[in-house]
Amino acid sequence: MRVKFWYRLWRRLCRIYFGMFHFGRVYNRHYVPQDGPLLLVSNHQSFYDPMLVGYGLSREVDYMARDTLFRNPHFARFIRSFNAFPVKRGESDLAAMRETLRRLKEGRAVLLFPEGTRTLDGRISEFKTGVALLAKKANCPIVPVVVEGAFDAWPRSSKRPKIFKRTLVTFGQPFMPEDVKRCPPEEFVKIVHTRMLEMQEELRRKRGLEPYNYATPVLKEGAAE
Numbered sequence: 496m497r498v499k500f501w502y503r504l505w506r507r508l509c510r511i512y513f514g515m516f517h518f519g520r521v522y523n524r525h526y527v528p529q530d531g532p533l534l535l536v537s538n539h540q541s542f543y544d545p546m547l548v549g550y551g552l553s554r555e556v557d558y559m560a561r562d563t564l565f566r567n568p569h570f571a572r573f574i575r576s577f578n579a580f581p582v583k584r585g586e587s588d589l590a591a592m593r594e595t596l597r598r599l600k601e602g603r604a605v606l607l608f609p610e611g612t613r614t615l616d617g618r619i620s621e622f623k624t625g626v627a628l629l630a631k632k633a634n635c636p637i638v639p640v641v642v643e644g645a646f647d648a649w650p651r652s653s654k655r656p657k658i659f660k661r662t663l664v665t666f667g668q669p670f671m672p673e674d675v676k677r678c679p680p681e682e683f684v685k686i687v688h689t690r691m692l693e694m695q696e697e698l699r700r701k702r703g704l705e706p707y708n709y710a711t712p713v714l715k716e717g718a719a720e
Contacts, residue, residue: 521551541645627680
């Protein structure tokens with residue numbers, strides 16, 4: 496599928512920006528199929544995440560984004576030009592699910608953040624329940640993605656990014672449709688979550704940091720930091 500000029504231009508600018516100001520590195524991009532329907536499942540550390548996941552790939556990515564980002568018509572037009580479409584946060588959004596499946600049928604790659612919101616402490620939260628159903632209906636390869644360092648570069652508590660904070664992205668081996676069919680959807684989502692925790696630990700060590708401690712509960716929205 497041909498990548499449109501506007502998307503290619505911004506992808507190149509992102510590569511320059513993250514390379515210069517965040518020492519960006521991308522690992523295992525060879526795990527991502529170059530064509531055909533694809534579901535990318537990523538953790539959510541920062542506003543940077545869609546750019547970090549997309550700039551390392553040669554194919555276009557469609558982005559599921561929270562509906563509040565579309566309230567400003569000018570900004571909505573801008574992010575739609577990068578294939579973003581809205582999803583209602585905190586509830587099961589059947590319209591967003593149908594739109595995702597429609598795009599997958601067209602052979603597109605769709606990125607979603609199953610935690611539903613940006614992390615409060617850098618750790619990966621449990622996934623929303625709707626992800627299990629979507630994974631079952633997608634009937635396509637599902638690639639886990641982990642972003643690391645974006646929480647330090649642009650945490651949700653900061654209004655602007657902090658430069659020279661290192662960012663890393665890694666892609667995992669794809670789960671194929673037969674892998675999803677082999678176990679109940681909820682169990683499959685747990686497997687994906689566990690895989691992503693392992694990927695995060697590997698990236699933390701690449702940054703010279705200790706893995707996150709998951710012995711204590713992961714902070715959720717509304718909780719004290």
